Amino acid sequence: MATRKRKSSRQRGRLIVVEGIDGSGKSTQIQLLRKWLEARGVKVVFTEWNSSALVREATKRGKKKNLLTPTTFSLLHATDFADRLTYDIIPYLKAGISVLADRYVYTAFARDIARGVDPRWVRDLYAFATKPDAAFYFKVPIDVAVKRILGARAKIKFYEAGMDLGMSNDPVEAFRLFQGRVLDEYDQLSGEYGFKVIDGTRSIDAQQRQVRDIVRRLYDGAAAA
């Protein structure tokens, strides 16, 4: 029994998540991490926020027709997350495959609280979530994020700018205001959940080296790495 238990704990996949506001560079970093892990022979899968088929139609319709309130916005994302947790995350971890998640429950905490839901309510809502082995937070000042987003795709999305809250009719200004609030929430969460904070204004390779150093330790002593 004891042997079996040790074996299964060694084989369990690692859950590694990245967090940060839009334009923080977290998606670039997680893709580089994936390349490295795969090159080292670690079995990994990747999952993205808000991507399950279950509520895709409802979310699309809700956004398009502007039906969403902060509460329904939050609940739809929780449903999406629960579906992905069930099908895309937990089975892989149990099979010894590591899961890289671009955004995790902290995204919901930060955004939904910035939208005005109760901070305790949204934490309770996600009480079923598996605790990640590492949560990286890519911290950038709001101006850097805005510059990166405008440079890359020249268009800011309605909900990313929190325009449903009506803080400003100018997308760039709304983005600045809303993501500024999200940033404040992330700073709150950082201590509470022990984020590994990465300075997102440093060079891409310098950040990646820092990330890999931390991830390497997660696999120390395990057969996989």
Added chain:
Amino acid sequence: MTPAAKSSMRKRFFGHGIPYTDATGLEGALITIEGTDGVGRSTQVASLKQWLEVQGYGVIETGWTRSELMSETILAAKAGHSLNRLTFSLMYATDFADRLEKIVIPALRSGFVVLADRYVFTAFARSVVRGADPQWIRNVFGFALVPDMTLYLQIDADALLPRILQSRKIDFWEAGMDMHLGTDLYESARKYQWRLIREYNRMARQYGFISVDATLPADEIQARIRSKVSALLEERRLQTLTDNIESLRPLLFEETAPAVARDVARDVAREAETAKTDRDAAEPRPEREPTGDLPIVDPDKTRSTAPSDS
């Protein structure tokens, strides 16, 4: 009468509530009808709505999984059988929140009587029998308003199933087939409904439901429901009048107040006095049929009983 309605007309939330929503000024009454599948809720709601409207109340009806945002998605997900306990609960919560914020709260703010066919308790029962943490599902629905009254159509599983089968088939979900309790539909339904009903009964005590025996004839059930609802609405009317008097009292004695305001204040005071006398006279017989002038008519007599809800 729930203690909350007695002490104050102010609405409360079950948990942390909706911080960006003002819960004051929700003058209408929120009445919910609970009970398991096929117990006859819809028939009773339709009949109650008709009766209230004849009396002059504005009534808005809302029912489980009927939201603009989620109803199609829930139907599709149920057809695909890909739901698990978590997503099942969360989709219901999303549907519920959409109806609460878009229909229930605005209607209450405008003074309507809101009749909810199923409420959070259905979600609690379904989640808990599927193994969810009872506290978790209650936290999830912490944004819901506490109803002014919850009517509970009570039945046991052995009486329920023959009753459903007389009008239609038992469906996959109301037999709890997702719980893998067995391959025999009837036996699975019996076990599942027995567990659900046990959960409802437990909540009936915890939350102070008004239980009505669902094996009684439909018009007898309706008479009991009307008597309870009538008492609630009367109590609320008195409370409103009392509140109005309090706010108008200064005008009654204020010489400089405009004459028209003094008249309004005097009328309200008179109406409250009459209402109070009427109620005191009725006090020894609180269970009386309150309409007097209207026979109980069931607008849905021709419809088959209890359509299945999703």
